[in-house]
Amino acid sequence: MADAKIGAYVCKGCGLGDRLDTQALTAIATREGKAVFAKEHDVLCSAAGVEMIRKDIEAGEIDRVVLAACSRRSKTEAFNFDTVAVSRCNLREGVIWVQADTADARAATQEMADDYVRMSCAEVKQMIPPRGNEQAERNRHLLVVGGGMSGLTAAVEASRAGYPATIVEKSGALGGWAARLWRRVPARQPYADPQDTGVAELIAEVEADPNITVYLNATTTRTTGAPGRFAADITTESGKTVTENFGAIVQASGFTPYDATRLPEFGVGKSPDVMDQLGLETLAREANGSPIKRPSDGREVRSVLFIQCAGQRSNKPGHLPYCSGHCCNTSIKQAMYFKDRNPNVDATVLYTDLRTPGNGEDFYRSGQRKGVIFTKGVASVVQPANGALKVKFQDLILNQEVSIDVDLVVLATGMVANSGVDAEAAAKQEAWKDEGAGTDGAQNAKPEAPRSQEVSILNLDYRQGPDVPQLMHGFQDSHFICFPYETRRTGIYTTGPVRRPMDIAQALEDATGAALKAIQALENAAQGRAAHPRSGDLSFPSFHRDGCTQCKRCTVECPFGAIDEDERRYPQFNEARCRRCGTCMGACPVRVIYFENYSIDTVGQQIKAVEMPDETQEKPRILVLACENDAYPALDMAAMQRIHYSAYARVIPVRCLGSVNSIWVTDALNGGYDGVMLMGCQKGDNYQCHFVKGSELAHYRMSKVYDTLEQLQLEKDRVETHEVAITDIQRAPQLIEAMAETVKRVGLSPFKF
Amino acid sequence: MSDLNTVMVEKYRNDFLKEVEANVEEGKWVKMCMQCGVCSGSCPLGPFWEHPPQEVFMMIRAGKRDEILKSESMWMCTSCYNCIVRCPRELPITHIMHGLAHYAERLGLAPKQNPTRKFALMFWDNLAKAGRVNEPILGIKLYFMNGFKQGIQTALKMAPVGLGMLRTKRFNVLALLFHKGCKGKQDIHKILRKAREIELAKAAKFGG
Ligand code: SF4
Ligand code: SF4
Ligand code: SF4
Ligand code: SF4
Numbered sequence: 001m002a003d004a005k006i007g008a009y010v011c012k013g014c015g016l017g018d019r020l021d022t023q024a025l026t027a028i029a030t031r032e033g034k035a036v037f038a039k040e041h042d043v044l045c046s047a048a049g050v051e052m053i054r055k056d057i058e059a060g061e062i063d064r065v066v067l068a069a070c071s072r073r074s075k076t077e078a079f080n081f082d083t084v085a086v087s088r089c090n091l092r093e094g095v096i097w098v099q100a101d102t103a104d105a106r107a108a109t110q111e112m113a114d115d116y117v118r119m120s121c122a123e124v125k126q127m128i129p130p131r132g133n134e135q136a137e138r139n140r141h142l143l144v145v146g147g148g149m150s151g152l153t154a155a156v157e158a159s160r161a162g163y164p165a166t167i168v169e170k171s172g173a174l175g176g177w178a179a180r181l182w183r184r185v186p187a188r189q190p191y192a193d194p195q196d197t198g199v200a201e202l203i204a205e206v207e208a209d210p211n212i213t214v215y216l217n218a219t220t221t222r223t224t225g226a227p228g229r230f231a232a233d234i235t236t237e238s239g240k241t242v243t244e245n246f247g248a249i250v251q252a253s254g255f256t257p258y259d260a261t262r263l264p265e266f267g268v269g270k271s272p273d274v275m276d277q278l279g280l281e282t283l284a285r286e287a288n289g290s291p292i293k294r295p296s297d298g299r300e301v302r303s304v305l306f307i308q309c310a311g312q313r314s315n316k317p318g319h320l321p322y323c324s325g326h327c328c329n330t331s332i333k334q335a336m337y338f339k340d341r342n343p344n345v346d347a348t349v350l351y352t353d354l355r356t357p358g359n360g361e362d363f364y365r366s367g368q369r370k371g372v373i374f375t376k377g378v379a380s381v382v383q384p385a386n387g388a389l390k391v392k393f394q395d396l397i398l399n400q401e402v403s404i405d406v407d408l409v410v411l412a413t414g415m416v417a418n419s420g421v422d423a424e425a426a427a428k429q430e431a432w433k434d435e436g437a438g439t440d441g442a443q444n445a446k447p448e449a450p451r452s453q454e455v456s457i458l459n460l461d462y463r464q465g466p467d468v469p470q471l472m473h474g475f476q477d478s479h480f481i482c483f484p485y486e487t488r489r490t491g492i493y494t495t496g497p498v499r500r501p502m503d504i505a506q507a508l509e510d511a512t513g514a515a516l517k518a519i520q521a522l523e524n525a526a527q528g529r530a531a532h533p534r535s536g537d538l539s540f541p542s543f544h545r546d547g548c549t550q551c552k553r554c555t556v557e558c559p560f561g562a563i564d565e566d567e568r569r570y571p572q573f574n575e576a577r578c579r580r581c582g583t584c585m586g587a588c589p590v591r592v593i594y595f596e597n598y599s600i601d602t603v604g605q606q607i608k609a610v611e612m613p614d615e616t617q618e619k620p621r622i623l624v625l626a627c628e629n630d631a632y633p634a635l636d637m638a639a640m641q642r643i644h645y646s647a648y649a650r651v652i653p654v655r656c657l658g659s660v661n662s663i664w665v666t667d668a669l670n671g672g673y674d675g676v677m678l679m680g681c682q683k684g685d686n687y688q689c690h691f692v693k694g695s696e697l698a699h700y701r702m703s704k705v706y707d708t709l710e711q712l713q714l715e716k717d718r719v720e721t722h723e724v725a726i727t728d729i730q731r732a733p734q735l736i737e738a739m740a741e742t743v744k745r746v747g748l749s750p751f752k753f
Numbered sequence: 754m755s756d757l758n759t760v761m762v763e764k765y766r767n768d769f770l771k772e773v774e775a776n777v778e779e780g781k782w783v784k785m786c787m788q789c790g791v792c793s794g795s796c797p798l799g800p801f802w803e804h805p806p807q808e809v810f811m812m813i814r815a816g817k818r819d820e821i822l823k824s825e826s827m828w829m830c831t832s833c834y835n836c837i838v839r840c841p842r843e844l845p846i847t848h849i850m851h852g853l854a855h856y857a858e859r860l861g862l863a864p865k866q867n868p869t870r871k872f873a874l875m876f877w878d879n880l881a882k883a884g885r886v887n888e889p890i891l892g893i894k895l896y897f898m899n900g901f902k903q904g905i906q907t908a909l910k911m912a913p914v915g916l917g918m919l920r921t922k923r924f925n926v927l928a929l930l931f932h933k934g935c936k937g938k939q940d941i942h943k944i945l946r947k948a949r950e951i952e953l954a955k956a957a958k959f960g961g
Binding site: 346354364365368369371373374375376395397398402 | 768770771784785787788807808811812814815
């Protein structure tokens, strides 16, 4: 690193030349930043400007580049130099657009720009151009766990895209629950009548496809490795195990119907004429198109009542708090089983809210046209009486207690995800107990106690647990808004009702998406590149083994289970599983984890490079560490709107607040900064953090920094951690302004040299 | 109870909705209501109804035959069309209200003293006889709808208006005495007879 050859390029375009003394900036780059040379250019992003830089790189004169121009978020196409390390010195959005264009402001604006040039030079000096993992492998084979609608679809779609797939199905047949349906909710215009499930055709397609291998009565008993090099032990019922290699995994392990016997008030178990929706499918299949008969006495059903949300969308203990998303459409479909045969059968759907996703609204209308009666009401009791079922319910429109007799009752009971062992359940349980003590009294509805399933699906040989972590209610989603499809195990994609409750139509689409994401993951892995959100990033974490104390903090805190332990108990980084968030780097107490282009030093040296005015000058300095995914873009956008903020702020983008090592904060305070701000994404249950836990961890770690503040006898207000969303365009600059005010109030730091 | 009514009760004991569908004008729409309540919320008279439109529809589905047919509710509709404009399901609510009222009347279940009903009958009578409305006669009958004394009182109260209309030739007293009706009066009567026949035949089909 000693012989870093830095070339600095200062742009005069976009008004930079008018507002700043660019010549002074080049001088700083060469004199203080130790750049080999510094060049000015009228429009750096122009073809000529880019060509100039390219030539310098090709001539071998430089191997590090400082682009003192616009934000790293603009002109990414033009400034794409992948053989060298690049630091984007943000003078446009970061300086001239957020400062007033007045004579008064001129000096402070220039100081800001000077500092950013110093910081960029310091950063790039510590950087090594990332090369990617050279041992990366390409394995094009996809493992699909589960042979239901989702699994079959994922395999077929992968195969059509030219990637072979292997299906591991635990039962003796393909098709899953869908194969047990009589008909499915229509997926085609005019969405009026139940249609064939299509399972048989799908199974036939899979069986005829030489690219797809099927294991029945089989489970994945051990899964090791990482994207591009997974190995799975597939064990069949007979006990025989084969080990195969895969590039990526699609987990389509589906759902288990909610156990209706938990609803004794609805007469489950007391009469065979009360059943769940799957029970009715069985009756319909038996009837095979002729009128459906009552199980109790074989008489044709003349009246049937469907009770929606049976044990769902309910806060009662043991019930499911969520909506399963398909039951309303399913009940409409099942009511049609009766109405289509005989319009004189009374079919009533008892609902509180009818939710018909997809094109269900048309289907609902069709049900109404066919004479299905929809009654808004809540059932309380179902009791067998005189060869009928007496149902008591509260009619919510007429506001009266009603009692009716029907032949058959069908309960819409919903789905429970087959997500396997919840490794975080124990931890969650603890947190849940603590929370019960009541940190915020406003929230009196206690969160649902996490469930834990005993049987693992994937049996991952990962240190952080044998299955994909769960987000809510046992579903294996990861980040609903920004990254649907992604799980927290890179290269493993869950799909279908194990990911979130869904119907067949959604599962088919979901499975297609999952297959494509899995393909993307294995292709990325083959090139040694990161998955989202730093897609294409070639850097990966390394560590200095000598310094490592084997504290395991990195292993535990990595949100993606990327780190195992080797046989000597040192962390073992699985680069293909890693998302390059740097959370491990932020966690390491001895600071031995680093990326080639992002390390304790690349940021630490930036912090130190800022020129610290002494006390007499009355110029405070505020360090802002802003998450590159939300907070930094928000500041950029504020700049586009010319929203000004304090010229005393120095903003450094970080991969994630999780990567912020408290040493940066401590060093900054010791170095004389008057305030330190961390800006990251929303944490907690509805987290928006792109790396799941980064923001949460940062908040936690910063709570420890307050001890340091106390030791240094500094005011607590000098360090702040904020949740900032990409939409906080007004708020983010305001926060900086507020910090400037705070500094004014508490006075300058006593640690100025 | 008329004969027709007894037959209907027998036939649709369990399913008033089907009865409405078969016999009430636009009645087939009742089952399409999704109970959002927009109509009731939009109806300027809703707060005064015993059962606002949404509830009327729910009661029909719940088989509350007597309660609905004997109710004053649908007689409250002023045909402002607010509900139709707003119903997300595009139900012809106003028409259903009138259809229900009409059906209740046919069955002899409509509330006898309901003023809207009285006026409607009066209007129809007036119109059907001459093929066009005779306003002076209709007006006077309306005044005396609730008895002689009140009629006189109303007439006196309205006298200045009447005189004003007389002066501006908006009101022809002679029409009270010589009402000719429209040209094709006979044809109108024929048409109405035919319509009645069709209606009864339809009812008889369901009754039979
Ligand atoms: S914490 Fe982040 S950067 Fe570190 S190994 Fe895990 S995914 Fe990779
Ligand atoms: S956090 Fe640092 S010291 Fe601890 S195990 Fe990981 S690399 Fe070693
Ligand atoms: S607005 Fe239409 S759909 Fe809504 S309650 Fe009234 S009639 Fe029914
Ligand atoms: S048309 Fe009748 S029912 Fe509809 S809003 Fe007007 S008064 Fe109410």
